[in-house]
Amino acid sequence: MLHRGHESTDGGGDGLSVPMAWLYAEYVADELLRGGDLMPPTSFEFRAGRYALALTVFLSDTDGQLCGVEVVSRLETWLSLTAYDQPWREWVRERLAETAGRSGDADPDLALARAAWRWLQDTELLAPDLNSVPGGAPGTGEDEGPKVWTPAWQLGLPLGHLAIHLF
Known part of the structure; x- marks a missing residue:
């Protein structure tokens, strides 16, 4: 079973640190x-979804056993964390700070999680305006409406x- 932390490629603690927990969270x-099958895996939207989900998976692992649990057993937790009415952004900030307090800034898992969070915050994508008038202008399709x-x-x-719902 793999644990969050500094896994080494040579079996000892002094080798290259491999961010196993983050890599597993991204894989999931x-x-x-x-x-x-919501969108092409090469799209920026897919990347945004992967990072948001990976952060949720990684940061919800409070017992440090992420790589050793069955994914199905965590689905309800991830659903509740990602629900529309939840303060996910604030939760991510708090959990990143807590994780840094426990594992230190040199943790390779935490470094990748922070990089994903920076990308999610700093990158803007052109998307349909969900607050616009329903139906948009006459004769416009979904892809042609306001963005x-x-x-x-x-x-x-x-x-x-x-x-997660579709899983």
Whole structure:
């Protein structure tokens, strides 16, 4: 069973640190999104969903046993964390701070989680304006309606939530 922390490639503690917990969280997120077949895996929207889900998976692992549990046993937790009415953004910030307090800033898992969080916050994607008038202008299709620049996490989070539902 793999544990969060500094796994070494040579079996000892002084070798290269491999971010096993983060890599596993990304793998789980990728599989959930691919299984849902919501969008092309090469799209920025897919990347946003993968990062949002990976952060949820990684940061919800409070017992440090992420790699040793059955994914199905965690689905309800991930669904509740990614639900529309939940303060997911604040939860991510708090959990990143808590994780840093426990494992230190040199943790390779935490470094990758922080990089994903920065990308989700700093990247904006052009998306349909869900607050616009229903139906849009006459004669426009869904892809032709009004669009707005949206932080990547705001697109990735509902995609991840839907992917969990479809699993």
